[in-house]
Amino acid sequence: MPIETTTAATSVISAKAKIAADIRGGENLLIEGYVKGTIELEGDIIVATSGVVEADLAANNIIIQGTVRGNAIAREHLEILSSGNMTGDISARSLDLKEGSSFEGRSRMIKSEVAVATPQQPAVPDESETSDSGDTA
Numbered sequence: 001m002p003i004e005t006t007t008a009a010t011s012v013i014s015a016k017a018k019i020a021a022d023i024r025g026g027e028n029l030l031i032e033g034y035v036k037g038t039i040e041l042e043g044d045i046i047v048a049t050s051g052v053v054e055a056d057l058a059a060n061n062i063i064i065q066g067t068v069r070g071n072a073i074a075r076e077h078l079e080i081l082s083s084g085n086m087t088g089d090i091s092a093r094s095l096d097l098k099e100g101s102s103f104e105g106r107s108r109m110i111k112s113e114v115a116v117a118t119p120q121q122p123a124v125p126d127e128s129e130t131s132d133s134g135d136t137a
Contacts, residue, residue, distance in 0.1 A: 008026060008028050008042070008043045009028065010029070010030055011028070011030070012029075012032065013030070013031045013032060013033045013051075014032050014033055015033050015050045016033060017032075017033035018033060018034040019037070020035075021037045022038045022039075022040075023035070023040070023041070024039075025041055025043075026041070027041065027042075028044045028045070029041055029043065029045050029046070029059075030048060031046065031047045031048060031053055031066070032048040032051050034053075034054075036053075036055060038057075038058075039053070039055050039056070039058070039059070040057075040058045041058070041060075042060065043059060043060060044060055044062070045057055046063045047064045047065060047067070047068055047084070048065055048066055049065045049066050050066060051065070052066060052067045053066070053067065053069070053070065054070060055068075055070045056071045056073075056088075057070060057072040057073065058072075058075075059074060060074070060075050060076045060077075061079075062074045062078045062079070062092075063078075063079050063081065064078075064079070064080045064081065064086055064101075065081045065084050066083070066085070068085070068087070069088060070087075070088045071088045071105075072088060072089075072090050072091070072092075073090075073091045073110075074090070074091070074092035074095075075110070076092070077092060077096070078092040078094075078096070079098070080096070080101040080102075080103055081098050082098045082099060082101055083100070083101075084098075084102070085101070085102040086101075086102065086104070087103075089106045089107070089108070090105060091107075091110055092107070092108075092110060093109070094109075095107055
């Protein structure tokens with residue numbers, strides 16, 4: 001299944017970099033080094049084979065080739081490749097675990113907005129059906 005990635009610029013955290021911070025933005029991010037904190041992007045996150053992430057992730061698409069310890073929300077697709085290790089909970093519209101990958105946690109599928117049913121509202125009794133006993137508390 002081809003993944004539609006965003007066309008935004010890609011920032012790189014190189015293999016020798018170690019970052020402890022909260023990262024937010026509209027671009028894509030390639031992580032080859034170490035990141036601890038939270039990462040919330042409008043673009044995509046790719047954790048390279050050398051990448052180690054101890055963070056909660058949120059992005060359109062998340063591809064894991066390295067190690068992730070934290071929860072992940074992929075608004076579209078999350079893929080763990082054969083070299084990837086994920087420990088944490090996943091929420092995604094689609095999920096692909098390749099043979100040889102490691103995943104320990106829970107997964108939850110995000111339903112498309114069109115398919116999400118609206119919960120039924122409780123029936124409001126007609127005023128003529130209610131009784132007033134005159135008691136006050």
